[in-house]
Amino acid sequence: MFVIKKMIGGLLMPLPLFGLFACLMLLLAFKGRKSALFLSTLSLIVLLALSTPFIANLIIQNNEPASLAFNALKHPKIDKIVVLGCDINPNSALSSNNQLGNCALTRLVEGVKLAKHYPNAELIVSGGGYKNTTNSGLMYQTAISLGVNKSRIFQNPKAMDTGEEAKLLASKLVDFKVALVTSVLHMPRAKDLFNAQGIEVVTAATDYHNFTALPWSKQFIPNAHALLVVTQYSHEVVGNIWISLRRWIDPEAL
Template identity: 70%
Template sequence: MPLPLLGLVSLILLIFALKQRKVAIALSLMSLVTLLLASTPLVANLLIKNSQPTSFAFNYLKHPNIDKIVVLGCDINPNPALSANSQLGNCALTRLVEGIRLANIYPHAQLIVSGGGYEKVTNSALMYKTAISLGINKNRIVQNPNAMDTAQEAKLLASKLVDYKVALVTSVSHMPRAKNLFNAQGINVIPAATDYHNFATFPWYKQLIPNAKALLVVTQYAHEVIGNAWINVRRTINPEAL
């Protein structure tokens, strides 16, 4: 990922500069400049603008019936002193809100909340409790708590989704990879993307100022690039891998 990778490279090069001063300092400078540029809204928007198609957003007018709504897991912050929704990160909350919105549009659809976790707290459990607190009947909700990544989510849920009309809820940047993995399991999902970003609306002078949110979005973009590359490598080695 951009922050740990470039930060580590810069640190190593600065240490190396004690012996090979000019080359190491030049490379360290390039690394730090790259990190700062990747943190600007301008560069972030250039990277993501083609990876956020509005066609991935769900249009209920095109789908009169939906049987299953699958919400994929994301970030959590386990803390037993907090309510379930306060333990869900922004990404997870954004996905769950879209899932609940669809559950209200399709009152007979089953809501499947997915994702493992840590410290004995799972993403699916937190989503389950939050959905109930927001008015969804608990009998409509199914948890998938054992999946630690998207490939596992697709494999573990496949048997529950065969022959049903399935809306897949995840971040727009993650949708191509998620759709790919579910399709590989024989599940033809309908994209219901959320978590869109648009830095083009920032004032011009803020476009060039490094921004933590911009770096987060670039990190998500890098995560998907690496994730897709990993799928291709795995499938080259073993076509049945993912």
């Protein structure tokens, strides 16, 4: 079920969705259907537009509020710091930090920063993986290399998505002051899933973007990073729809 969910979700992202649609329409166009040629052209135009920093900014500008970032002045005490997993690139020839993707590394840096600010807090690194390598394992090794005592770190290596992370960690977080570290676009969904398990969290969002800082000469040129951010946003939209569907079918599901 998990693999099927990930496959369907992946195909609904902008690049595969519009790319496959365009290919299908072009195939039909070769059979003389002008409407297919029009739709395939439109699909490619939409894909290129979503890849521009200007459009990407319009999509995310109201979905990355600074209020989700952590403010230490408002929280004199934190008991648990939960860092959610993200992308990894397993390669045993590399150090642990070089096997963490940019998203995972950004989250971990925030977690380590909080761990040093709150020396009595437990650092919880979460996330499964593949090829016998997990998010939590790589984060654990990297956090130690960054100066966090291993006795303060707890791993959660079995969770394959945010829903599982919330469920598996719930019993460990009840009645504690918890800081939740994840990407800003992912934070609302993550917070909702932890709240559903009875865990109130303090948000510590990372991975902010600001395409308005780019000069106008680059605002309308398709950019791989812009498409990546739109894809991340699309992933959250699909994820929220999936949660709503699961809860509609079974209110106790997530």
